[in-house]
Every structure is written in structure tokens, then in C-alpha cells.
Amino acid sequence: MKNLLNFFLKYNYWFLFVLLEAISFTLLFRFNSYQGSAFFTSANWVTGAVYDMADNVTGYFHLRTINEELVQKNVELELQLESIRKALTEATEDSSGIERIKQEALAGYDLFKANVVNNSVTHADNYITLDKGEADGIRSEMGVVTGSGVVGIVYLTSRHYSIVIPVLNSKSSISCKIKRSDYFGFLKWDGGSSEFAFIKDMPRHSLFSLGDTIVTSGHSAVFPSGIPVGTVDNIADSYDGLSYLLRVKLFTDFARLNDVRVIAQKGQEEQLELEKQLVKTTK
Amino acid sequence: MLTYLQRIEWFIGLVLLQVLVLNHVHIDGYATPFFFIYFILKYNAVVSRNVLLVWAFLLGLSVDVFSNTPGVNAAAATVLAFMREPILRLVTIRDSAEDFEPSIKTMGFSPFFRYILLCTFLFCIILLVIDTFSFFNLPVLLLKILTDASITMVCILCAEAIRRKK
Numbered sequence: 001m002k003n004l005l006n007f008f009l010k011y012n013y014w015f016l017f018v019l020l021e022a023i024s025f026t027l028l029f030r031f032n033s034y035q036g037s038a039f040f041t042s043a044n045w046v047t048g049a050v051y052d053m054a055d056n057v058t059g060y061f062h063l064r065t066i067n068e069e070l071v072q073k074n075v076e077l078e079l080q081l082e083s084i085r086k087a088l089t090e091a092t093e094d095s096s097g098i099e100r101i102k103q104e105a106l107a108g109y110d111l112f113k114a115n116v117v118n119n120s121v122t123h124a125d126n127y128i129t130l131d132k133g134e135a136d137g138i139r140s141e142m143g144v145v146t147g148s149g150v151v152g153i154v155y156l157t158s159r160h161y162s163i164v165i166p167v168l169n170s171k172s173s174i175s176c177k178i179k180r181s182d183y184f185g186f187l188k189w190d191g192g193s194s195e196f197a198f199i200k201d202m203p204r205h206s207l208f209s210l211g212d213t214i215v216t217s218g219h220s221a222v223f224p225s226g227i228p229v230g231t232v233d234n235i236a237d238s239y240d241g242l243s244y245l246l247r248v249k250l251f252t253d254f255a256r257l258n259d260v261r262v263i264a265q266k267g268q269e270e271q272l273e274l275e276k277q278l279v280k281t282t283k
Numbered sequence: 284m285l286t287y288l289q290r291i292e293w294f295i296g297l298v299l300l301q302v303l304v305l306n307h308v309h310i311d312g313y314a315t316p317f318f319f320i321y322f323i324l325k326y327n328a329v330v331s332r333n334v335l336l337v338w339a340f341l342l343g344l345s346v347d348v349f350s351n352t353p354g355v356n357a358a359a360a361t362v363l364a365f366m367r368e369p370i371l372r373l374v375t376i377r378d379s380a381e382d383f384e385p386s387i388k389t390m391g392f393s394p395f396f397r398y399i400l401l402c403t404f405l406f407c408i409i410l411l412v413i414d415t416f417s418f419f420n421l422p423v424l425l426l427k428i429l430t431d432a433s434i435t436m437v438c439i440l441c442a443e444a445i446r447r448k449k
Contacts, residue, residue: 013332013365020340020361027347028354028413050349054303 109224110264112137114144116257117161121168121194128152128164130260138162143216143223143263149251150174150187150229151260153222162262167197168254176229176248177217181207184217187229187248194254196233202244208232214248221271223263294342297322302349305438314430317356318438319346320406323364324399328371329382332364339364352414359410366405374398387443399439407432 008015114136118129132138134157144151144164152166153174165172168189176199177184183206185199199214212232218225234247265271285293301319309315323339343360347353371385374394383389385398407428415424 013336016333016336017361017365020336021358024340024343024354024358024361026354027344027357028352030353046348050299050303 110137112262112264114138114162114260114262116260119254119257121254124191125170126166126168126254127155128166128257130154130162130164130262131160132262133158133160133162135159137264138262139264141222143227143265144260145223145227145263146252146257146260148228148253150216150223150227151252151254151257154262166254167250167252168194174223174229175217175219176214177225178202178206178208178232179213179215179226181212183208184219185243185246187214195250197230197248197250199246199248200238200243202246204243206244208235208246210235214246221265221275224265290338293322294338294345298342298345298349301346306350308434310430313427314434316434316438317403317406317410317431318435318442320360320363320402320435321439321442323360323367324402324439325384325386326367327382327384332368335364335367336361355410355413358413359406362409363402363406367402370398370401370405374401386447388447395443399436403432403435403439404428407435 112132114130114132116128117131118127120126128144128151130138130144138154138157140154140157140162142154144154144166150167152164152169152172154162155165156163167174167187170188170190172187172189174187175184176187183203185202187197187199189197202208210232214229214232216223216225216227216229228251230248230250230252232246233249236245236247237243238245297319301317305316305318319342322342323335326335326338339360340357343355343357344353346356346360350356374397375390385395387395390398411424411428411431412418415427418424
């Protein structure tokens with residue numbers, strides 16, 4: 001018995017060794033099979049705090065790379081923004097902006113929906129036929145517009161059809177103004193391209209520049225003020241040299257006209273009657 | 284000879300060095316230095332085995348806790364502490380009663396080199412075998428043992444050289 005005790009005492013470190021190894025392997029196997037032993041992992045608060053502190057220090061070493069990445073990202077986003085902004089400008093100029101101008105201009109007017117059943121752009125005097133007539137409330141001298149801008153003026157009406165004198169007709173003369181400065185003139189067309197018309201008598205002192213938007217002036221009883229017509233495409237002297245000749249790029253694409261609106265101005269007849277009286281009295 | 288306070292300072296310092304720096308050192312997954320065993324290697328020669336075993340176990344466990352490998356380093360360090368005395372006796376022809384801190388100065392370069400060579404390889408073999416827990420990819424395992432032990436030895440020799448100059 002004493003020998004056994006001596007043996008144990010002499011080799012007690014063996015037991016400690018075996019014990020410690022047993023603990024180690026218990027930890028090892030428990031960790032692999034059992035997730036609850038979070039205490040012996042980096043999930044406990046001491047190790048967490050130490051790693052936090054270390055991260056506070058080492059975090060600075062990555063700042064340079066992070067900075068470079070951010071600059072790179074910034075440049076990319078800047079480019080993207082630029083292209084999106086450009087697209088937005090184009091989009092608003094093309095449709096929604098004009099649409100908005102038109103909606104503002106058309107407040108207080110009646111609109112009749114009509115379809116183009118006959119159309120031409122190649123003659124010197126073009127006419128458009130609509131599938132709506134007197135039965136639908138269309139009268140002559142009413143304005144005709146489309147989604148993008150001015151089309152023309154109703155000339156003749158039958159019971160179910162009407163004929164329109166579009167801008168692309170030598171008889172057409174629509175009172176227009178420069179939207180920015182309100183100087184006005186008459187929109188004429190003298191053959192040639194269906195994309196361009198002319199304003200012949202823009203005063204010398206009027207203010208405008210290339211690209212300015214031309215809208216209807218509202219001076220005639222036909223169109224309300226502010227219906228988009230086109231943009232100033234070219235500036236030249238008129239034939240008599242007393243005024244400017246503006247070439248206007250029309251918003252309306254007459255070559256593929258289909259869906260149009262006829263504008264009926266409330267009180268149009270009253271205005272016309274008054275103007276007739278004026279003519280009579282001056283005679 | 285170090286006081287207990289100094290030992291604790293060494294202990295904490297080596298654990299932090301290991302978990303914050305050296306554990307992240309590797310070349311394509313190989314050659315990670317396990318410098319913290321320096322604590323065990325430098326312990327006085329005549330220390331009681333039990334004391335050294337407990338120190339080694341706690342040291343290994345501390346490193347384990349930080350590296351999410353509970354038991355691996357603890358087991359290997361405990362084995363190293365257990366085997367240190369026989370290895371020390373093997374490489375030196377000294378009287379075992381004499382107390383000294385293992386170093387080049389006290390042992391001579393060749394015995395000291397053999398001492399750390401045996402200890403480091405023993406530690407790395409046990410550590411990596413437990414860690415891998417298979418001999419499936421034996422060449423990789425052997426290469427890992429070789430590189431890890433080599434870089435650990437380089438670290439220990441560097442530390443020795445720096446401390447001798449002081």
C-alpha cells in the first residue's frame with residue numbers, strides 16, 4: 001500500500017498530464033459537436049474586447065485601400081449620374097416637358113379626340129382629313145394639336161369629317177411667340193422639308209437664341225397661348241432685311257400623324273363676333 | 284530568474300503576440316510561427332513538472348480561446364511541457380539538480396539548438412495532427428509541420444539573439 005502511494009506521489013505529474021490532456025480533448029470534441037461552449041471561443045467578452053481593440057488599430061491600415069475604393073466608386077457614380085441626368089433632360093424635352101407645357105396651355109378648353117384618315121406632307125399645299133365632323137362638335141377655325149405640338153387649323157367641316165390646314169400649307173399662318181421673351185411672329189411654310197417652318201417677321205430688337213422654344217401666342221382665337229410649336233433652328237435675315245427670319249424645327253412629326261386633338265376654345269365665337277364688328281365699323 | 288509578475292507579463296504578451304499577429308502570418312497556408320511556446324522552452328530547468336504542465340495548459344488554452352480551436356493548442360502545449368524535461372536531459376550532460384534557464388549561454392549553441400529543434404517539432408507535430416485529425420493528406424501535413432516548425436525555430440533563435448544583446 002505504501003509502495004502504491006509512493007508510486008502515485010512520484011508519478012503524480014502523470015496524472016496531471018493525463019487530466020490536462022483529457023480536458024483539452026474534451027474541449028476539442030465538445031466544440032466540434034456542441035455549439036454551447038461559446039465560452040472557450042472568441043465569442044466571450046474578454047476575447048471580444050481584445051479583438052475590438054486590435055481592430056481599432058489595424059482598421060487604420062486598411063483605410064488607404066478603402067479610400068481608393070471609395071474614390072473609384074465615386075467616379076463611377078459620378079459618371080452614372082451624368083448619363084442619367086443627360087437621359088432625363090432628353091426625356092423631359094422630348095415628351096413629358098412638352099406634354100406639361102401643353103396641359104398648362106389647354107386648361108379651360110374643350111378637347112375633341114380625332115384620328116387622321118388622310119394626310120400628305122409632300123405637296124406645296126398639304127391637307128389633313130380627320131374622322132370627326134360637325135356631328136362631333138368640330139367647327140371650322142378650331143385648332144388642331146397632337147401630343148407633341150401644333151398641327152393646324154380646321155378649314156372645312158362636313159357632318160362626320162373635317163379638313164385641316166396644317167402648318168405645312170402655304171395658306172397656314174399661326175401666331176407664335178418665343179416662349180422666353182414673348183416676341184411674336186407668324187409661322188409660315190413655303191414647301192420643302194416637313195420638319196421645318198419659318199417665322200418671317202421677328203423684330204430686329206427681339207431677344208432669342210438658337211434652341212429657344214416657340215409656342216403659340218394666343219393672339220388669335222384659334223390656339224390658346226403656350227402650345228408648343230418647335231425650337232429655333234437657324235437665324236437669318238428676312239428677304240427685305242428689316243427683320244429676322246427664323247427657321248423653326250417643328251415638334252410635330254407630320255409624316256406620321258395619327259392621333260390628334262381638336263381644341264374648342266370657350267368663348268371663341270364671342271371673340272370672333274367682336275372682331276367681325278370691328279371690321280364692319282372700320283369699314 | 285523571473286518573478287511571478289514577470290511571468291504573467293510574458294504570458295499575456297506572448298498570447299497577444301500569437302493571436303493578434305503570428306496567427307495571421309502564413310505563406311499560402313503554410314509557415315505559421317507558434318512563438319508562444321517560447322514561454323515553456325525558457326522556463327527554469329528544475330521547475331516542478333506539475334507547475335509547468337499547468338502553465339503550459341493555460342497558455343495553450345488562452346491561445347485556443349482566441350483562435351476558436353479549443354483544446355488543440357492546450358493539448359499540444361501540455362504534451363510539450365510534459366516532454367520538456369526528458370528532452371532537456373537528453374541534450375545536456377549537466378547535473379539535473381542544477382538550476383538554469385535554457386539558453387545558448389547556459390547550454391552552448393549545439394545543445395540548445397537540438398533542444399529547441401526537438402521541442403518545436405514535437406509541438407508542431409502534435410498540434411497539426413490534432414488540428415488536421417487525419418492522415419488523409421499526408422504530404423500537405425508533413426510540409427505544414429516542416430514549415431511551421433522551421434519558422435517557429437527562426438523566431439525563437441531571433442528572440443534569443445535579441446535578448447542576449449541586452
